[in-house]
Amino acid sequence: MARVYNFSAGPSALPEAVLQRARDELLDWRSTGMSIMEMSHRGKDFVAVAEKSEADLRELLAIPANYKVLFLQGGATGQFAAVPMNLLRGKTKACYVNTGLWSEKAIGEAKLFCSPDIAASSKESGFTIIPSRSDWRIDPDAAYLHYTANETIGGVEFQDIPDSAGLPLVCDMSSNILSRPLDVGRFGLIYAGAQKNMGPAGITVVIVREDLVGQALPGTPSIFDYKKQADNGSMLNTPPTYVWYLLGLVLEWLKEQGGLAAIEARNIRKAEKLYATIDASRYYSNPIEPDCRSRMNVPFRLANADLEKVFLAEARTAGLVNLEGHRSVGGFRASIYNAMPEEGVDALIEFMGEFERKHG
Ligand SMILES: Cc1ncc(COP(=O)(O)O)c(C=O)c1O
Incomplete structure (x- = not known):
């Protein structure tokens, strides 16, 4: 069966090499006579897989030593709640930048725990811009400043790291983590669901500065308490071991591609030619x-x-699938994460040209 070019926003295409390796290792992982998904998460084999994935993530993102890396469940949506539960630290306010539907979901969940202060919003423009930095109102009494690095639905992405005026900077990086090099030291906390650039759905990465850990609100469930998870190597309960292993394979693949600088160069080429096609027509x-x-x-x-x-x-017939826009906005959306090969974008561009000639 021929594989298609899958432009899904998430869960998304995985690198073919990763899927092949997972297939090859499925029944007998490294001569153990069993699949990795059949092993205890506390056994030495799986613990080694988990440790390697953390080491590779630290290497790829150059994560400073004073940051904890957690592999959690509950998705980025879980983090919309876990962030205020852990980071309010006695404060009653947190600042949020509203650049689209994912920001709004984060704000909605934060309301369960505090009064989110909207430091800036592009809602009036229909979320087609990032609000000018000079207009941001950052309350110095807030516990942190939260923003969404890439709005998966609207297609808006911060091209640099905003200044948080001294507040811990918190970022939902679900849909662009590992797509470019990153200065992690500028952040208090980064979180991301895996299912776009890191692996299949089911695991969420949290990178958090150590000094922000350990002051969770009373009543915080243990699985959402960063300190308890950090103290237990993210194994307070049974983690999604197979997904974690696959995430590790994606990180190894990324290193083989040349790391984040190399993947960024490819991502820039892919995006530029697709936007150029749209703009030229x-x-x-x-x-x-x-x-x-x-x-x-x-x-x-x-x-x-x-x-x-x-x-x-017609796109489907040409082997180009999942191009529907999000149900809330309609139109089309091509998600071209790390695993989308440049040939996939070239095929889409060619198809768009042919479609225009035929129907335009
Ligand atoms: C930017 C962003 N944040 C949060 C989420 C929610 O992630 P999850 O489904 O893992 O809770 C998504 C999912 O698509 C997303 O794109």
């Missing part, structure tokens, strides 16, 4: 301000919206 359009367009999720529309279903059907 009167038939396709993308509403996002050019300097905050996402390299990972590229939303676009057709001049003639009546042809959307035809576009999707």
Whole structure:
């Protein structure tokens, strides 16, 4: 069976080499006579896998020694709650930047624990820009400043790390982590669900500065308490061992690709040629301000919206799938994470040109 180019926003395409290796190792992992998913999470074999994945993540992202790396469950949505539970540290306010639907979800969940203060919002522009930094109002009494590095639905991405005016900077990096080099030392906390750039769904990475750990709100469930998880090597309960192993394979693949600088160069090439195709045509359009367009999720529309279903059907026939936009915004969205090969983007561009010639 031929594999398709899968533009899904998440769970997303995995590197083919990773899937092949997982297949090869499935029944008999390193001559143990069993699959890795059949082993105890506390046995030496799995513990070695878990430790290697942390070491590789630390290497790839150059994570400073004073940061804990946690592998948790509950998704990024779980972190929308875990962040205020752990980081309020006696304060009653936290600042949030609202750049789209994922920011709004984080804000909604924070309301269960504190009064989120909206430091800046691009809602009025329809989330097509990042609010100008000079307009951000950061309350010095807030516990932290939260932002969403890449809005997976809207297709808006921060191209640099914002200044948090001395507050611990907290970032939802679910849809662009590991897509470019990162200065982790600028952050108090980074979290990301794995299912876009790191592996299959089911595991969430949290990178948190040590001094922010250990002051969770009374009543915080143990599995959401960063200190308890850190003290237990993220194994307070049974972790999703197979997903963790697959995440480790993705990290090894990323190192083989040349690390984050190399993957960034490829990601820039992929995004630039796709946006160039959209911009050069009167038939396709993308509403996002050019300097905050996402390299990972590229939303676009057709001049003639009546042809959307035809576009999707013909794309599918050409082996290009999951191009539907999010149900809340419609149109199309091409998610072109690390695992999308450049040939996949080239195939989409070629298809878009042919479709325009045929129907435009
Ligand atoms: C930016 C962002 N944040 C949070 C989430 C929610 O992640 P999860 O489904 O792992 O809770 C997503 C999922 O697509 C996302 O793209």
